[in-house]
Amino acid sequence: MKVIDLAPEHVDEYCLCLEEWSDEIREAGTHKRRWFEKHRDQGLRVKLAVDENGTAGGMIQYLPIEQSPAAGTGLYFVLCIWVHGYKQGRGNFRKRGMGTALLSAAEDDARALGAKGLAAWGVSLPFWMRASWFRKHGYRKADRMGMMALMWKPFREDAEPPAWIRPKKKPQGEAGKVVVTGLLSGWCPAMSLVHERARRAAAELGPAVEFREVRTDDRAAFLEWGMSDALFIDGKELRSGPPPKYARIRGKIARKLKKL
Ligand SMILES: CC(C)(COP(=O)(O)OP(=O)(O)OC[C@H]1O[C@@H](n2cnc3c(N)ncnc32)[C@H](O)[C@@H]1OP(=O)(O)O)[C@@H](O)C(=O)NCCC(=O)NCCS
Structure with a gap:
């Protein structure tokens, strides 16, 4: 297994989160591709974990925290780490070290880019990205908003902890609709x-x-x-x-x- 940078031939499967078999992913439309096209030249980093046959089993995407849902300076923020865990399609790639390798590669990359640390969101429930998984990898909590923990790992002493940007307004109802x-x-x-x-x-x-x-x-x-x-x-x-x-x-x- 190795971790590679996203290359043009992987963009389609990346935009489908490696779930080309899933009707739900198709129902989600083309928003991820649109988002990717917009961010690919704005500091977005994507890496894939591929097995010995060259099949991608996992991915990580991260970007400068200044473009993320959190406030911070000089850090990178992990939007998503995902190792395909379903039987369908390419199959289950979990618990083979891909997640750990992806996170470690993102940390090395962020360090090389001069980042002061890496931040990520994690939930306290047993689905999605779990805060406890990041804790196991040396991350600690910088902030919390409901069930969403903001985890981070500073690389340098001058790194400042990030904080969530919080909701500022709600839509209003309108008479007759x-x-x-x-x-x-x-x-x-x-x-x-x-x-x-x-x-x-x-x-x-x-x-x-x-x-x-x-x-x-x-x-x-x-x-x-x-x-x-x-x-x-x-x-x-x-x-x-x-x-x-x-x-x-x-x-x-x-x-x-x-x-x-
Ligand atoms: C969190 C996640 C990335 C971890 O991926 P992973 O590839 O299974 O991670 P690893 O293999 O590195 O580690 C997982 C476990 O497998 C174990 N493991 C690793 N290699 C192993 C091997 N060769 N044999 C047996 N066990 C192994 C690890 O020790 C670890 O054990 P632990 O759970 O007790 O810590 C994955 O579970 C995932 O994608 N979860 C969903 C996250 C999500 O929802 N993301 C979308 C957000 S938008």
Whole structure:
């Protein structure tokens, strides 16, 4: 197994998070590709772990923290580390050291780029990126927002701990309609999936439901809202991780619509 930089021939599978077999990934649309095209020349780094046959089993993506959902200076931020763990498609690559090798390669790379440290998000629940996994790899908590821990590993003594950028505003409801607001960065297909399900449900439920998209890959929009990915039905946020099913999103909007 080795860790390599993302090359043009891997871009398609990277944009599908190595899950070309998954209908859900397709449902998430092309947002990740759009996000990638925008960020590839803005400091985004992507590495893949490939096995002895050259098959990619895992990936890590990180960028300067100044472009991430956290505030900090001179650090890099891991948006996502992912080792394919399903039987389908290319199969299960977990527990073979790919995750550890990817994180270690990202740390070496960030150091070589002059970064003062690496930060990452981790959750305290047993899904997605677990904070405990980073703790095991020498990271400690710099901040917390709900179940989202902000972990970091400083490389130098002058490194300052990062902090979450916090939500700054909420959408407002409007008389005579249901407003569904989707904030979307595009880098995570799981988030894009929720966004696209909400868009579809809003369209199906007719003209009294309005879907509004806020593209937070625009830094000014992200800073205005203080959130990168979220779904609101009028002023109420719908928890988007793990991704709610289409019927649940549609049901929530339909209930609001009935009350108009
Ligand atoms: C966290 C994650 C990246 C770890 O990947 P991984 O490749 O399985 O990690 P490693 O193989 O380096 O380590 C995992 C375990 O396997 C063990 N292991 C590593 N190589 C091994 C080997 N050859 N034989 C047996 N066990 C091994 C490690 O000791 C480690 O054990 P631990 O869990 O007790 O610490 C992976 O579980 C993952 O992708 N999780 C989901 C993260 C996610 O949701 N990302 C998307 C966010 S948008």
